[in-house]
Amino acid sequence: xxxxxxxxxxxxxxxDAIHALRDVFGHSARYVWHKETxxxxxxxxIVPGGFSYGDYLRCGAIARFSPVMQAVKxxxxxxxxxxxxxxxxxxxxxxxxxxxxxxxxRDLQFHCEHIFLKTVTPDSPFTSKIPAGxxxxxxxxxxxxxxxADAETxxxxxxxxxxxxxxxxxxxxxxxxxxxxxxxxNIAGIxxxxxxxxxxxxxxxxxxxxxxxxxxxxxxxxxxxxxxEEKSAAKAA
Amino acid sequence: xxxxxxxxxxxxxxxxxxxxxxxxxxxxxxxxxxxVHVGKYLEIELAGxxxxxxxxxxxxxxxxxxxxxxxxxxxxxxx
Numbered sequence: 001x002x003x004x005x006x007x008x009x010x011x012x013x014x015x016d017a018i019h020a021l022r023d024v025f026g027h028s029a030r031y032v033w034h035k036e037t038x039x040x041x042x043x044x045x046i047v048p049g050g051f052s053y054g055d056y057l058r059c060g061a062i063a064r065f066s067p068v069m070q071a072v073k074x075x076x077x078x079x080x081x082x083x084x085x086x087x088x089x090x091x092x093x094x095x096x097x098x099x100x101x102x103x104x105x106r107d108l109q110f111h112c113e114h115i116f117l118k119t120v121t122p123d124s125p126f127t128s129k130i131p132a133g134x135x136x137x138x139x140x141x142x143x144x145x146x147x148x149a150d151a152e153t154x155x156x157x158x159x160x161x162x163x164x165x166x167x168x169x170x171x172x173x174x175x176x177x178x179x180x181x182x183x184x185x186n187i188a189g190i191x192x193x194x195x196x197x198x199x200x201x202x203x204x205x206x207x208x209x210x211x212x213x214x215x216x217x218x219x220x221x222x223x224x225x226x227x228x229e230e231k232s233a234a235k236a237a
Numbered sequence: 238x239x240x241x242x243x244x245x246x247x248x249x250x251x252x253x254x255x256x257x258x259x260x261x262x263x264x265x266x267x268x269x270x271x272x273v274h275v276g277k278y279l280e281i282e283l284a285g286x287x288x289x290x291x292x293x294x295x296x297x298x299x300x301x302x303x304x305x306x307x308x309x310x311x312x313x314x315x316x
Contacts, residue, residue: 058305065302094305101307103246108253148250148308182251 003029004042008063013049020205034066044081047088060090089199100149106182110143118168125227136216138202145201147183165189245276
């Protein structure tokens with residue numbers, strides 16, 4: 001499989017994404033500079049974490065207008081898989097590819113710690129392989145990760161099963177105490193209505209090897225890879 | 238021409254910065270402060286004199302880019 005990892009000025013989690021995809025999972029992964037107007041031969045796009053454009057104006061507000069985002073929008077419109085991680089999630093909400101917005105953490109502090117995620121639904125190419133009932137230990141590192149959407153949007157997310165992950169305790173209880181940033185409904189990650197574009201604030205690419213205190217992040221990539229392989233097999237048939 | 242834009246968080250969005258500043262003001266001894274909302278202020282210098290055209294362009298810029306309508310409101314003034 002060919003993964004494209006975008007690079008905006010001041011993205012800084014692109015190398016971790018490439019490392020996970022290439023060295024841990026053995027797939028082809030390449031950097032795509034934000035000025036490129038074509039994604040080339042790509043099976044999935046990762047919009048990585050960082051502080052694109054210094055988080056100036058709003059996180060992801062300027063990156064969303066980068067030339068490459070036109071190609072990403074086209075790719076998503078054609079059903080391609082897109083995963084936004086942290087700043088990537090912010091870019092996707094600013095670009096309108098995902099609903100809602102990410103605002104400053106409720107306690108105004110930058111949180112750099114491990115949290116636990118409850119997988120709300122296995123019904124997506126990002127969650128299908130996550131073992132049922134398993135809480136995922138994944139690191140977060142953000143100052144603006146509080147998910148917000150108005151009541152109507154939240155109702156729609158729930159009705160359409162678009163909430164993929166919620167912050168929870170190690171025993172999978174979705175509580176206020178387990179919520180590091182004040183996100184409404186403890187939302188850590190969502191997908192679009194079509195279920196081919198997803199975003200999450202935690203960093204699964206930094207949790208693919210036991211050496212990094214958790215390799216629970218690999219289930220998310222395994223889900224994507226399985227979905228891509230099934231798609232590929234279906235095409236060949 | 239000069240445009241002045243004030244961007245504020247929507248009422249529905251929790252504004253912890255605003256609350257923190259209000260608490261700090263109270264601690265400093267300022268009485269009667271009920272609420273504080275922290276926003277952004279932009280000053281844009283424009284060429285030309287056509288205020289109508291400028292307003293149209295900037296309204297679009299405000300709506301699409303300078304503010305995020307999901308979480309912010311804006312007020313545009315052209316001098």
